[in-house]
Amino acid sequence: AKYAGPASRFVDLPDGVRLHYRDQGKADGPVLVLVHGYGDSAFTWDGWVARLGDRYRIISLDLPGHGLTRAPKGYRMSADNQVAAVQAVADAAQLSRFALAGNSMGGGVAWRYALAHPERLDALILDAAAGWPAPAKTPPLAFRILQHPLGKAFLKSIDNKPLIRAGVRGEVGDPTVISDAFIDRWAALQLAPGHRDTLIEIDMAGTANAKAETLRALTVPTLVLHGEVDPLIPVASGRKFAEVIPGAQLIVYPKIGHLPQVEIPERSADDVAAFLEKARAKPQA
Secondary structure, three states: OOOOOOOEEEEEOOOOOEEEEEEEEOOOOOEEEEEOOOOOOHHHHHHHHHHHOOOOEEEEEOOOOOOOOEOOOOOOOOHHHHHHHHHHHHHHOOOOOEEEEEEOHHHHHHHHHHHHOHHHEEEEEEEOOOOOOOOOOOOOHHHHHHOOOOHHHHHHHOOOHHHHHHHHHHOOOOHHHOOHHHHHHHHHHOOOOOHHHHHHHOOOHHHOOOOHHHHOOOOOOEEEEEEOOOOOOOHHHHHHHHHHOOOOEEEEEOOOOOOHHHHOHHHHHHHHHHHHHHHHHOOOO
């Protein structure tokens, strides 16, 4: 009741998921589909929607266990069912071809979708995308808690807003860009029934399985965006995507962290628009 709006749509999937997405922007414009990262929601893209909505039809979805998407008890999020969620939205919204962008875990969903359904995509945008095994470093406190046997039960029962505040503000170059309202919404949406179970049980390590020989098969025009000071997924990961995906364009943002779409929404959206204009003008292979 609080967070859905006129742009909200819901679709029921065969596995019991009731999936939420927003259909915004120019109804007859070229389509851009947006996939958020772990623990986040479709609202992370509000800056891009505001900047690009006069030119593009923009569809932002909530993955199972996130935002306003509900998953049944016992649901386990996997790389395969995340890709299936994107496909379900594309089908429900009657999209023939579209550009696909994803941030963090959603970036991992995006490149996996591109490998599984290249015929549906005009372009691919990887925004601080997950996929490569990360070098050894100290993960955020919430992830460290999850590594202990009692940690999952602990996180299910506490007010985790302080962890969210510290985690999200610690992921960006300038913590002041993350407002209290942003944190309040992030925490509130995680209180939806079943969300914490889904988030806690996901196998994050199992999604770090990008392979150079596989990604070299991509022919869709690809833009890689990455913050230079991203503490969660290092900029070396973005450089590696750009290196192995044929013809990929790389933009590295100085002093920006893990959420370019939130930290510099207008600049990053303008970069996406410029890239998409070139991709649309170029004949497809």
